[in-house]
Amino acid sequence: LKDTLKKHDPVINARVTIINREGCEIPISVSTTLLRNGKDNIIGAVEFFNDISEIEHLKKHLDFSKVREDIVSVNPSMQKLIQLLPDVAESECNVLIQGPSGSGNELFAQAIHNLSPRKYGPYIKINCAALPATLLESELFGYVKGAFTDAKRDKPGQFCLANGGTLLLDEISEMDVSLQVKLLRVLNNGEYQPLGSTQTMRTDARIIASTNADMQQVIAEGRFREDLYFRINVVNLEIPPLSDRPEDIPLLVEHFIKVLKKRTRKPIEKVSPEAIHVLRKYEFPGNVRELQNAIEHAFVMCHGRSIEPEHLPGKIVNAAALKNGYNNHPKSEKKIIEEALIRNNGNRNRVARELGMHRSTLWRKIRTYNITT
Numbered sequence: 001l002k003d004t005l006k007k008h009d010p011v012i013n014a015r016v017t018i019i020n021r022e023g024c025e026i027p028i029s030v031s032t033t034l035l036r037n038g039k040d041n042i043i044g045a046v047e048f049f050n051d052i053s054e055i056e057h058l059k060k061h062l063d064f065s066k067v068r069e070d071i072v073s074v075n076p077s078m079q080k081l082i083q084l085l086p087d088v089a090e091s092e093c094n095v096l097i098q099g100p101s102g103s104g105n106e107l108f109a110q111a112i113h114n115l116s117p118r119k120y121g122p123y124i125k126i127n128c129a130a131l132p133a134t135l136l137e138s139e140l141f142g143y144v145k146g147a148f149t150d151a152k153r154d155k156p157g158q159f160c161l162a163n164g165g166t167l168l169l170d171e172i173s174e175m176d177v178s179l180q181v182k183l184l185r186v187l188n189n190g191e192y193q194p195l196g197s198t199q200t201m202r203t204d205a206r207i208i209a210s211t212n213a214d215m216q217q218v219i220a221e222g223r224f225r226e227d228l229y230f231r232i233n234v235v236n237l238e239i240p241p242l243s244d245r246p247e248d249i250p251l252l253v254e255h256f257i258k259v260l261k262k263r264t265r266k267p268i269e270k271v272s273p274e275a276i277h278v279l280r281k282y283e284f285p286g287n288v289r290e291l292q293n294a295i296e297h298a299f300v301m302c303h304g305r306s307i308e309p310e311h312l313p314g315k316i317v318n319a320a321a322l323k324n325g326y327n328n329h330p331k332s333e334k335k336i337i338e339e340a341l342i343r344n345n346g347n348r349n350r351v352a353r354e355l356g357m358h359r360s361t362l363w364r365k366i367r368t369y370n371i372t373t
Contacts, residue, residue, distance in 0.1 A: 001032055001045050001047045004032040004033075004034065004045045004047075005034075005042070005044075005045050008034065008042070010031070010032050010033045010034060011030060011031055011032040012031050013029045013030075013031055013050075014029065014030045014031070015027060015028075015029055015030075015052070015120075016028060016029075016030055026051060026053060027051075027052050027053060028049050028050060028051055028052060029049075029050045029052050030047065030048070030049055030050075031047070031048045031050075032045055032046065032047045032048070033045065033046055033048075070107060070110075070111065071104065071107055071108070071111065072248065072251050072252050072255045073245065073248045073251070074247055074248060074251060075240065075244075075245035075247060075248055077240050077244075077245070078239075078240065078245060078248070081108070081237055081239070084237070085108070085111050085112060085115055086115050088112055088235050088237070089111070089112045089113075089114075089115035089116040090115070090116065090117070091235070092116070092117070092118075092206060093234040093235055094187065094206070094207050094208070094209070094231060094232050094233075094234045094235070095109075095112060095207075095208045095209070095232075095234065095235045095236075095237065096172075096208075096209050096210070096211070096215075096232050096233040096234075096235070096236050096237070097109060097208065097209070097210040097211075097237045097239065098210070098211055098212075098215065098236065098237070098238050098239065099210075099212065099237075099238065099239025099240070099241070100212050100239075100241045100287055101212045101286070101287065101289070102242075102286045102287035102288055102289030102290060103212075103239045103240070103241055103242065103287040103288060104239055104287075104288055105170070105210040105211075105212070105239060106125070106168070106170070106210070108237055108239065109125075109166075109168045109208045109210060110123065112166070112208060113165070113166040113206075113208075116166070116206070118164065118165050118166055118206055121162075121163075121164040121165030121166070122161060122162050122163075122164070122165035122166070123162075123165055123166050123168070124158050124161060124162045124165065124166070124167050124168065125168040125170060126139060126140070126158055126167070126168070126169060126170065127170045127171055128169055128170060128171045128172050128173075128174050128175040129170075129171040129174035130171075133175075133176035133178060133179055136175070136176070136179060137179055137182070137195065138155075138157070138195050139157060139158060140157050140158050140159055140179075140182075140183075141157040141159060141182065141192050141193065141194050141195060142154070142155050142156045142157030142158075142159075142160055142194040142195070143155055143157075143194050143195035143196050143197075144194055144195070144196045144197045145196075146196060147194070147195040147196025147197070148195070148196070151195075151196065154194075156194075157192075157194060159186060159192055159201075159203040159205055160201065160203060162203070162205035163203050163204050163205055164204055164205070165205060165206070166205065166206045166207075166208060167205045167206070167207055167208070168208045168209075168210065169183075169207065169208070169209045169210070170209075170210050170211075171210070171211055171212070171213075172209040172210065172211050172232065173211040173212075173213035173215060173218045173223070173224055174213075175224075177222075177223065177224070177225065180224065180225045180228050181225070183228060184225065184227060184228045184231060186203065186207075187207060187228075187231045187232070188231070190202045190203055190204065207232065209232045215229055215233075241284075241287055242284045242287040242288055242290075242291060243283045243284055243285075243287075246280050249276070249279050249280050249291065250271075250276055252288060252291055252292075253271050253276065253279065253291070253295060256291070256292050256295040256296075257269075257270070257271070257295065260295065260296060260299050264299055266299060266302075267305055268299060268302055268304075268305060268306070268307060269305045269306065270305070270306050270307070271295075271298075271306070271307040272306050272307060272308050272309075274308065274309050275298075275307050275308055275309050275311070275312060277320075278309045278312060278316060278317055278320040279291070279294070279312070279316065279320075281319065281320035282316045282319050282320055283319070283353070285353045285354070293313075294312055294313050294316055295307075297311075297312070297313050298311040298312055314339070315340065315343065315354050315355075318336040318339070318340065318355065319354060319355050321336065322336060322355050322357065333365065333369070334369040334371065336355070337351070337355070337362070337365060337366065337369065337371060338371055340354055340355055341371070341373055346373045348362055348363065348366075348373070
Protein backbone atom coordinates (compact mmCIF):
# COMPACT_ATOMS: atom_id res chain seq x y z
CA LEU A 1 0.00 0.00 0.00
CA LYS A 2 2.89 2.34 0.85
CA ASP A 3 4.54 1.56 -2.51
CA THR A 4 1.30 2.31 -4.32
CA LEU A 5 1.00 5.71 -2.63
CA LYS A 6 4.67 6.47 -3.17
CA LYS A 7 5.02 5.34 -6.78
CA HIS A 8 1.38 5.87 -7.89
CA ASP A 9 1.57 2.38 -9.34
CA PRO A 10 -1.28 -0.03 -8.46
CA VAL A 11 -0.64 -3.71 -7.73
CA ILE A 12 -2.82 -6.30 -9.45
CA ASN A 13 -3.23 -9.85 -8.09
CA ALA A 14 0.19 -10.21 -6.45
CA ARG A 15 0.43 -13.67 -4.90
CA VAL A 16 1.59 -13.79 -1.27
CA THR A 17 1.31 -16.26 1.60
CA ILE A 18 -0.01 -15.40 5.05
CA ILE A 19 -0.14 -17.40 8.29
CA ASN A 20 -3.54 -17.85 9.96
CA ARG A 21 -4.23 -18.28 13.68
CA GLU A 22 -3.64 -22.02 13.50
CA GLY A 23 -0.19 -21.45 11.97
CA CYS A 24 -1.22 -22.69 8.51
CA GLU A 25 -0.03 -21.01 5.33
CA ILE A 26 -2.84 -19.46 3.26
CA PRO A 27 -2.20 -18.29 -0.32
CA ILE A 28 -3.86 -14.97 -1.13
CA SER A 29 -3.80 -12.44 -3.94
CA VAL A 30 -3.30 -8.76 -3.13
CA SER A 31 -4.42 -5.82 -5.26
CA THR A 32 -4.12 -2.10 -4.56
CA THR A 33 -5.58 0.96 -6.20
CA LEU A 34 -5.42 4.71 -5.69
CA LEU A 35 -8.35 6.76 -4.38
CA ARG A 36 -8.95 10.13 -6.07
CA ASN A 37 -11.36 12.98 -5.37
CA GLY A 38 -13.52 14.83 -7.89
CA LYS A 39 -10.52 16.94 -8.97
CA ASP A 40 -8.48 13.77 -9.67
CA ASN A 41 -6.20 14.42 -6.70
CA ILE A 42 -4.91 11.37 -4.82
CA ILE A 43 -6.49 11.21 -1.37
CA GLY A 44 -5.47 7.70 -0.36
CA ALA A 45 -5.26 4.06 -1.44
CA VAL A 46 -7.15 0.86 -0.79
CA GLU A 47 -5.92 -2.74 -0.60
CA PHE A 48 -7.93 -5.87 -1.48
CA PHE A 49 -7.22 -9.41 -0.25
CA ASN A 50 -8.58 -12.53 -1.89
CA ASP A 51 -8.21 -16.10 -0.55
CA ILE A 52 -7.03 -18.24 -3.47
CA SER A 53 -6.70 -21.57 -1.62
CA GLU A 54 -9.32 -23.26 -3.82
CA ILE A 55 -7.72 -21.92 -6.99
CA GLU A 56 -4.27 -23.13 -5.83
CA HIS A 57 -5.71 -26.56 -5.06
CA LEU A 58 -7.24 -26.76 -8.53
CA LYS A 59 -3.96 -25.65 -10.13
CA LYS A 60 -2.07 -28.37 -8.27
CA HIS A 61 -4.57 -30.93 -9.54
CA LEU A 62 -4.14 -29.66 -13.11
CA ASP A 63 -0.34 -29.58 -12.75
CA PHE A 64 -0.34 -33.21 -11.57
CA SER A 65 -2.57 -34.17 -14.51
CA LYS A 66 -0.02 -32.53 -16.83
CA VAL A 67 2.79 -34.51 -15.15
CA ARG A 68 0.88 -37.75 -15.78
CA GLU A 69 0.60 -36.78 -19.45
CA ASP A 70 4.33 -36.06 -19.72
CA ILE A 71 5.52 -39.19 -17.88
CA VAL A 72 3.97 -41.99 -19.91
CA SER A 73 3.88 -45.33 -18.09
CA VAL A 74 1.60 -48.12 -16.85
CA ASN A 75 4.44 -49.94 -15.10
CA PRO A 76 3.64 -50.43 -11.37
CA SER A 77 7.09 -49.22 -10.24
CA MET A 78 6.78 -46.07 -12.33
CA GLN A 79 3.23 -45.49 -11.09
CA LYS A 80 4.46 -45.59 -7.48
CA LEU A 81 7.10 -42.97 -8.32
CA ILE A 82 4.55 -40.75 -10.08
CA GLN A 83 2.20 -40.93 -7.09
CA LEU A 84 5.06 -39.84 -4.82
CA LEU A 85 5.83 -36.71 -6.83
CA PRO A 86 3.32 -34.27 -5.23
CA ASP A 87 4.55 -35.11 -1.71
CA VAL A 88 8.21 -34.92 -2.75
CA ALA A 89 7.61 -31.60 -4.51
CA GLU A 90 5.81 -30.09 -1.53
CA SER A 91 8.50 -31.19 0.95
CA GLU A 92 11.26 -28.84 -0.34
CA CYS A 93 13.90 -31.43 0.61
CA ASN A 94 16.90 -32.42 -1.53
CA VAL A 95 16.22 -35.19 -4.04
CA LEU A 96 18.52 -37.68 -5.78
CA ILE A 97 17.15 -39.18 -9.00
CA GLN A 98 18.96 -42.32 -10.15
CA GLY A 99 18.33 -44.01 -13.47
CA PRO A 100 20.16 -45.04 -16.62
CA SER A 101 20.78 -42.42 -19.28
CA GLY A 102 17.69 -41.70 -21.35
CA SER A 103 15.22 -43.19 -18.85
CA GLY A 104 13.55 -39.89 -17.89
CA ASN A 105 15.56 -38.42 -15.01
CA GLU A 106 15.09 -34.86 -16.28
CA LEU A 107 11.34 -35.36 -16.71
CA PHE A 108 11.02 -36.28 -13.04
CA ALA A 109 13.17 -33.32 -11.96
CA GLN A 110 11.03 -30.93 -14.03
CA ALA A 111 7.86 -32.47 -12.59
CA ILE A 112 9.08 -31.95 -9.01
CA HIS A 113 9.76 -28.27 -9.76
CA ASN A 114 6.41 -27.78 -11.52
CA LEU A 115 4.48 -29.31 -8.60
CA SER A 116 6.40 -27.44 -5.90
CA PRO A 117 5.76 -24.03 -4.29
CA ARG A 118 8.81 -22.89 -6.31
CA LYS A 119 7.15 -23.44 -9.68
CA TYR A 120 6.92 -19.67 -10.25
CA GLY A 121 10.68 -19.36 -9.66
CA PRO A 122 13.52 -20.27 -12.04
CA TYR A 123 14.31 -23.85 -13.03
CA ILE A 124 17.95 -24.20 -14.05
CA LYS A 125 19.75 -27.31 -15.31
CA ILE A 126 23.50 -27.79 -15.35
CA ASN A 127 25.40 -30.88 -16.51
CA CYS A 128 28.30 -31.57 -14.13
CA ALA A 129 30.02 -33.83 -16.68
CA ALA A 130 29.96 -31.30 -19.51
CA LEU A 131 32.45 -28.84 -17.98
CA PRO A 132 35.92 -29.18 -16.42
CA ALA A 133 36.13 -28.48 -12.68
CA THR A 134 37.35 -24.87 -12.96
CA LEU A 135 34.63 -23.89 -15.45
CA LEU A 136 31.94 -25.72 -13.47
CA GLU A 137 32.97 -23.86 -10.32
CA SER A 138 32.64 -20.46 -11.98
CA GLU A 139 29.34 -21.55 -13.57
CA LEU A 140 27.89 -22.63 -10.23
CA PHE A 141 29.22 -19.91 -7.93
CA GLY A 142 29.87 -17.05 -10.34
CA TYR A 143 32.86 -14.72 -10.19
CA VAL A 144 33.79 -11.11 -9.64
CA LYS A 145 35.65 -8.82 -12.00
CA GLY A 146 39.39 -9.60 -12.02
CA ALA A 147 38.99 -13.11 -10.54
CA PHE A 148 40.95 -14.44 -13.54
CA THR A 149 42.33 -13.12 -16.83
CA ASP A 150 39.09 -13.04 -18.82
CA ALA A 151 36.88 -11.90 -15.94
CA LYS A 152 36.06 -8.46 -17.36
CA ARG A 153 32.95 -8.03 -15.21
CA ASP A 154 31.01 -9.66 -12.38
CA LYS A 155 28.98 -12.70 -13.38
CA PRO A 156 26.35 -14.31 -11.13
CA GLY A 157 26.50 -18.10 -10.81
CA GLN A 158 23.68 -20.59 -11.15
CA PHE A 159 23.14 -20.69 -7.38
CA CYS A 160 22.41 -16.97 -7.52
CA LEU A 161 20.21 -17.22 -10.62
CA ALA A 162 18.27 -20.17 -9.17
CA ASN A 163 17.45 -18.29 -5.96
CA GLY A 164 13.83 -18.97 -5.05
CA GLY A 165 13.66 -21.76 -7.62
CA THR A 166 15.21 -25.14 -8.38
CA LEU A 167 18.71 -26.12 -9.54
CA LEU A 168 19.16 -29.51 -11.20
CA LEU A 169 22.69 -30.89 -10.95
CA ASP A 170 22.70 -33.52 -13.68
CA GLU A 171 25.36 -36.28 -13.62
CA ILE A 172 26.47 -35.14 -10.17
CA SER A 173 28.61 -38.25 -9.81
CA GLU A 174 31.07 -36.67 -12.29
CA MET A 175 31.64 -33.56 -10.14
CA ASP A 176 35.26 -33.06 -9.06
CA VAL A 177 35.90 -33.87 -5.38
CA SER A 178 37.33 -30.38 -4.75
CA LEU A 179 34.02 -28.87 -5.85
CA GLN A 180 32.00 -31.30 -3.75
CA VAL A 181 33.33 -29.65 -0.57
CA LYS A 182 31.96 -26.26 -1.68
CA LEU A 183 28.64 -27.80 -2.70
CA LEU A 184 28.37 -29.40 0.74
CA ARG A 185 28.68 -25.96 2.34
CA VAL A 186 25.82 -24.64 0.19
CA LEU A 187 23.63 -27.58 1.15
CA ASN A 188 24.46 -27.18 4.85
CA ASN A 189 23.77 -23.46 5.27
CA GLY A 190 23.02 -21.96 1.85
CA GLU A 191 26.31 -20.02 1.80
CA TYR A 192 28.92 -19.71 -0.95
CA GLN A 193 31.56 -17.35 -2.26
CA PRO A 194 31.91 -16.30 -5.91
CA LEU A 195 35.36 -16.85 -7.40
CA GLY A 196 37.72 -14.01 -6.49
CA SER A 197 35.39 -12.65 -3.81
CA THR A 198 35.73 -12.54 -0.04
CA GLN A 199 32.04 -11.79 0.38
CA THR A 200 29.79 -14.63 1.51
CA MET A 201 26.51 -14.86 -0.38
CA ARG A 202 23.38 -16.84 0.36
CA THR A 203 21.04 -18.76 -1.90
CA ASP A 204 17.57 -20.22 -1.45
CA ALA A 205 17.74 -22.67 -4.33
CA ARG A 206 16.33 -26.16 -3.98
CA ILE A 207 18.81 -28.81 -5.14
CA ILE A 208 17.79 -31.81 -7.22
CA ALA A 209 20.63 -34.11 -8.26
CA SER A 210 20.52 -36.84 -10.88
CA THR A 211 22.92 -39.54 -12.00
CA ASN A 212 23.12 -42.68 -14.10
CA ALA A 213 25.97 -44.09 -11.99
CA ASP A 214 26.02 -46.57 -9.13
CA MET A 215 26.68 -44.08 -6.32
CA GLN A 216 27.84 -46.71 -3.84
CA GLN A 217 30.52 -47.82 -6.29
CA VAL A 218 31.55 -44.21 -7.03
CA ILE A 219 31.88 -43.58 -3.27
CA ALA A 220 33.90 -46.78 -2.81
CA GLU A 221 36.26 -45.62 -5.58
CA GLY A 222 36.84 -42.35 -3.71
CA ARG A 223 35.30 -40.19 -6.45
CA PHE A 224 32.37 -38.95 -4.38
CA ARG A 225 32.13 -37.80 -0.77
CA GLU A 226 29.92 -39.96 1.39
CA ASP A 227 28.79 -36.99 3.53
CA LEU A 228 27.66 -35.15 0.37
CA TYR A 229 25.80 -38.26 -0.77
CA PHE A 230 23.81 -38.31 2.47
CA ARG A 231 22.95 -34.61 2.06
CA ILE A 232 21.60 -34.96 -1.48
CA ASN A 233 19.94 -38.32 -0.89
CA VAL A 234 17.14 -37.20 1.43
CA VAL A 235 14.59 -38.63 -1.01
CA ASN A 236 15.77 -41.16 -3.58
CA LEU A 237 13.87 -41.86 -6.79
CA GLU A 238 15.13 -44.84 -8.81
CA ILE A 239 13.89 -44.78 -12.41
CA PRO A 240 13.77 -48.29 -13.92
CA PRO A 241 15.28 -48.82 -17.39
CA LEU A 242 12.94 -49.34 -20.33
CA SER A 243 14.07 -52.98 -20.56
CA ASP A 244 12.38 -53.58 -17.16
CA ARG A 245 9.06 -52.12 -18.35
CA PRO A 246 8.39 -53.35 -21.90
CA GLU A 247 4.65 -52.85 -21.29
CA ASP A 248 5.32 -49.11 -21.62
CA ILE A 249 6.64 -49.39 -25.19
CA PRO A 250 3.23 -49.29 -26.99
CA LEU A 251 2.12 -46.29 -24.88
CA LEU A 252 5.38 -44.43 -25.47
CA VAL A 253 5.20 -45.16 -29.19
CA GLU A 254 1.67 -43.75 -29.32
CA HIS A 255 2.84 -40.65 -27.43
CA PHE A 256 5.79 -40.07 -29.79
CA ILE A 257 3.55 -40.50 -32.84
CA LYS A 258 1.23 -37.75 -31.56
CA VAL A 259 4.19 -35.43 -30.98
CA LEU A 260 5.81 -36.16 -34.34
CA LYS A 261 2.54 -35.84 -36.27
CA LYS A 262 2.20 -32.26 -35.04
CA ARG A 263 5.81 -31.50 -35.91
CA THR A 264 6.06 -33.18 -39.32
CA ARG A 265 2.39 -33.09 -40.44
CA LYS A 266 2.81 -36.59 -41.88
CA PRO A 267 -0.37 -38.71 -42.10
CA ILE A 268 1.11 -41.57 -40.04
CA GLU A 269 -1.57 -42.98 -37.75
CA LYS A 270 -0.08 -46.02 -36.03
CA VAL A 271 2.64 -48.62 -35.66
CA SER A 272 1.74 -52.06 -36.91
CA PRO A 273 1.52 -55.00 -34.45
CA GLU A 274 4.53 -56.56 -36.21
CA ALA A 275 6.61 -53.43 -35.63
CA ILE A 276 5.51 -53.27 -31.97
CA HIS A 277 6.56 -56.92 -31.61
CA VAL A 278 10.01 -56.06 -32.99
CA LEU A 279 10.34 -53.08 -30.62
CA ARG A 280 9.38 -55.19 -27.61
CA LYS A 281 12.07 -57.73 -28.48
CA TYR A 282 14.79 -55.07 -28.36
CA GLU A 283 16.58 -54.28 -25.06
CA PHE A 284 16.88 -50.49 -25.65
CA PRO A 285 20.20 -49.78 -23.91
CA GLY A 286 19.52 -46.09 -24.66
CA ASN A 287 16.12 -46.39 -22.93
CA VAL A 288 13.22 -44.03 -23.74
CA ARG A 289 15.47 -41.64 -25.67
CA GLU A 290 16.56 -44.44 -27.99
CA LEU A 291 12.94 -45.50 -28.53
CA GLN A 292 12.06 -41.90 -29.40
CA ASN A 293 14.93 -41.79 -31.89
CA ALA A 294 13.73 -45.07 -33.43
CA ILE A 295 10.23 -43.65 -34.00
CA GLU A 296 11.69 -40.45 -35.48
CA HIS A 297 13.78 -42.63 -37.82
CA ALA A 298 10.62 -44.53 -38.81
CA PHE A 299 8.80 -41.25 -39.52
CA VAL A 300 11.51 -40.38 -42.03
CA MET A 301 11.36 -43.79 -43.73
CA CYS A 302 7.58 -44.30 -43.72
CA HIS A 303 5.46 -42.82 -46.54
CA GLY A 304 2.20 -44.52 -45.64
CA ARG A 305 -0.13 -44.41 -42.65
CA SER A 306 1.39 -47.30 -40.69
CA ILE A 307 4.96 -47.84 -39.47
CA GLU A 308 6.15 -51.34 -40.39
CA PRO A 309 9.26 -53.28 -39.24
CA GLU A 310 11.20 -52.24 -42.36
CA HIS A 311 10.86 -48.58 -41.33
CA LEU A 312 12.64 -49.17 -38.00
CA PRO A 313 16.44 -48.82 -37.55
CA GLY A 314 18.30 -51.88 -38.83
CA LYS A 315 19.99 -52.71 -35.54
CA ILE A 316 16.60 -53.01 -33.78
CA VAL A 317 15.18 -55.29 -36.50
CA ASN A 318 18.37 -57.38 -36.48
CA ALA A 319 18.35 -57.75 -32.70
CA ALA A 320 14.72 -58.93 -32.81
CA ALA A 321 15.63 -61.37 -35.55
CA LEU A 322 18.43 -62.81 -33.41
CA LYS A 323 15.93 -63.49 -30.62
CA ASN A 324 13.28 -64.96 -32.92
CA GLY A 325 15.48 -67.15 -35.11
CA TYR A 326 16.22 -66.76 -38.82
CA ASN A 327 13.75 -68.91 -40.73
CA ASN A 328 11.80 -65.87 -41.93
CA HIS A 329 14.57 -63.30 -41.88
CA PRO A 330 16.36 -62.37 -45.12
CA LYS A 331 19.74 -61.88 -43.45
CA SER A 332 21.87 -64.66 -42.00
CA GLU A 333 23.04 -64.52 -38.39
CA LYS A 334 26.62 -64.17 -39.59
CA LYS A 335 25.74 -61.15 -41.74
CA ILE A 336 23.87 -59.44 -38.89
CA ILE A 337 26.83 -59.88 -36.52
CA GLU A 338 29.28 -58.62 -39.16
CA GLU A 339 27.19 -55.49 -39.77
CA ALA A 340 26.90 -54.84 -36.02
CA LEU A 341 30.69 -55.16 -35.64
CA ILE A 342 31.22 -52.62 -38.41
CA ARG A 343 28.73 -50.16 -36.85
CA ASN A 344 30.46 -50.45 -33.47
CA ASN A 345 34.05 -50.36 -34.80
CA GLY A 346 34.70 -53.90 -33.60
CA ASN A 347 33.76 -53.19 -29.99
CA ARG A 348 32.32 -56.52 -28.85
CA ASN A 349 30.80 -55.17 -25.64
CA ARG A 350 28.72 -52.67 -27.59
CA VAL A 351 27.79 -55.28 -30.22
CA ALA A 352 26.62 -57.70 -27.50
CA ARG A 353 24.45 -54.98 -25.93
CA GLU A 354 23.00 -53.98 -29.30
CA LEU A 355 22.13 -57.55 -30.26
CA GLY A 356 20.84 -58.44 -26.80
CA MET A 357 23.20 -61.33 -26.13
CA HIS A 358 25.89 -62.13 -23.57
CA ARG A 359 29.48 -61.28 -24.56
CA SER A 360 30.57 -64.93 -24.30
CA THR A 361 27.71 -65.94 -26.65
CA LEU A 362 28.84 -63.33 -29.16
CA TRP A 363 32.46 -64.53 -28.92
CA ARG A 364 31.35 -68.15 -29.53
CA LYS A 365 29.32 -67.13 -32.61
CA ILE A 366 32.24 -65.09 -33.99
CA ARG A 367 34.46 -68.19 -33.76
CA THR A 368 31.74 -70.47 -35.15
CA TYR A 369 31.22 -68.28 -38.23
CA ASN A 370 34.95 -67.47 -38.51
CA ILE A 371 34.21 -63.72 -38.51
CA THR A 372 37.21 -61.42 -38.76
CA THR A 373 37.14 -58.52 -36.24
